[in-house]
Amino acid sequence: MTYNIFFCVFILFSIFTYMMLLNGKISVKHKRLLLLIFVVSSSFFVSFKPMEVKDTARYLEVFGSNHSLQYIINNYDVRYGNRYMGLDIGFVLYMFFIKGLGITFRGFVFVNSIISLTIFIVGINSLCNEIKTKVNVDILRVAMLFMIMYGFHYSAIVLRGGLSIGLGICAVAESMKKKKKLWLIILLLALSMSVQSMGLLNIIPVFICMRDIRISRKNAMIVLTFVFVWFLFNIGSIVTPVIAQLLLRFLSWSPLVGFSTKVNDADYRVGLRDWLMWIISVILIYFSEDKNNRKMNLKMSMTCGMVLLCFGYPFRAFSRVVDYLFVYSVPVIYVNMEEHKRNSVTRYAALLATLGMIAIQVVAIY
Incomplete structure (x- = not known):
């Protein structure tokens, strides 16, 4: 019940923001500011999500483990999709890096959500520039539409998914710029975060x-x-x-x-x-x-x-x-x-x- 209430409140907040983006009287500059406010505020909101969600408990278990980096590297299995304790090895290393900065798990959720949603927006804009589509309020609407529900899941529940998707979009944009080395690096990074989300x-x-x-x-x-x-x-x-x-x-x-x-x-x-x-x-x-x-x-x-x-x-x-x-x-x-x-x-x-x-x-x- 707690999770359903949490989810519905987030959806209502998202839809309100989306309707503001549809308002033709608001300039594109202000809409971008509104989108930035949404990213920060929603990331703050999801950091207080209920911990009883199954996926969240798994992330919390890995984040709270005291295993050394060497132990993690020696015990992940490529046959299980390059996973360690059920999570992709790249994301596990990323979690331990954030943890090493003295950040708590809820703080990690907040930081990860901001990074994921920001990378997604940057990737969308870069990609649209490459396909000669004018970056205007319509693109922001598309980005917002994604984050209303789909983005919620990937920034609040399956934490590694949003990061992987955002990096994947950036990789596509770089591939269209003919930057093969950078494209390959970003794509491999995206895959290391979550093969599924790719x-x-x-x-x-x-x-x-x-x-x-x-x-x-x-x-x-x-x-x-x-x-x-x-x-x-x-x-x-x-x-x-x-x-x-x-x-x-x-x-x-x-x-x-x-x-x-x-x-x-x-x-x-x-x-x-x-x-x-x-x-x-x-x-x-x-x-x-x-x-x-x-x-x-x-x-x-x-x-x-x-x-x-x-x-x-x-x-x-x-x-x-x-x-x-x-x-x-x-x-x-x-x-x-x-x-x-x-x-x-x-x-x-x-x-x-x-x-x-x-x-x-x-x-x-x-």
Whole structure:
């Protein structure tokens, strides 16, 4: 109950800020200041989040451990997604660095949230400059839309996710500047923080542009309904473990070391899922790139993908290998629909998102 109240208060605060960003009477300069205030104040707010949340307890356990740096390096396992005590090794080292400065765990949450959200905004602006999209209030709206719900989860609950996503966006921007060395360094840093959260790479083709497809209003609504039901009932949590089990059983028949005794290990399934998602991301990026068509409505498609993630992930943590494939459907729909049809489909998507939020909160309370 405490967490649900905490979550609802944060959402109301975020929506109020977002509505201020939509106010045409406020200058872009003041909107940027408002966004900065939101980043600092929301980071302060999430630092007081309830500690009973499962993910938070895990971070607190690692942060409070007295293990030496040498012990950590010697005891992480690459087969488990480069993890130590369930967390990616890069983020664990980052936590211990902050801890070494004499900062408490709640202080760490505050600092990490500010860094994560700031890097995200910087990355978005840099990326938009590279794709020749004017950085104006619309870009700030997109950034704010991301942080209202999706950003809350990644700055307050899955602490390493927001940092990884922000670094990932910066890496994409640097790659478009042809700065290969810097791009590689930032990308590796992002991956070391959280391999899972680099599912952001599934959204990259949205920035690069999709191929030309014609989609009707009826088909768009059918796809949105299917995706909504998939998220609402958390179907991915059923499908993905089954796929992981089948793969693990297949690998257990192979001579590879480490698979025969790990078939029923939940942590190992998570590690395998990390690598599967990374592979799927790379494949999708490769086949989605179209260098001859960079004039698509990038802001619209980016917004759509983030909206879907907004009402999908924070409310019901879904297994991401399969679900991120469905995230693609929304940007594809919006990019390839005629403009006069988008409004009705947007209203329908907003209605689904609202119903989903209400349904999950009702279930959580009762």
